[in-house]
Amino acid sequence: MGKITVNGHEIDWNDNMTVRNVLDRMKYSFRMLVIKVNGTIVKREDWETFPVPEGADVKVIHLMSGG
Template sequence: MDSFITVNGDKHPWREGMTVQDLLDEKRYTFRMLSVWINDKPVERDRFSSTPIPEGAKVQVVHMISGG
């Protein structure tokens, strides 16, 4: 059976050992100012490569923009 996570409200395939950085690479999210939350908990940018995403997780990726 396939496993999934939810990314910004959409289903995305999940695999064992998947990290935040893996997800960002797969989704081609390259914007420098990103905020990532897993199950409503923030993930620090310097930990994207080492933070695993659990099966069934709810992930939110937000592009931070400035304005005035």
């Protein structure tokens, strides 16, 4: 099975994987996120459909909040 990297952690990749699938898999429910796939920022309105290719480097940056 293929892999992708999310914030430095390797996870399984599957066919037709989207940004939304990655967020669900990682349980990233925080709302203040900036997402980059292979260095390209993905707009919030595209999260449901933006494809994540096998081997992608995905950065899901949580803007701090909290505390």
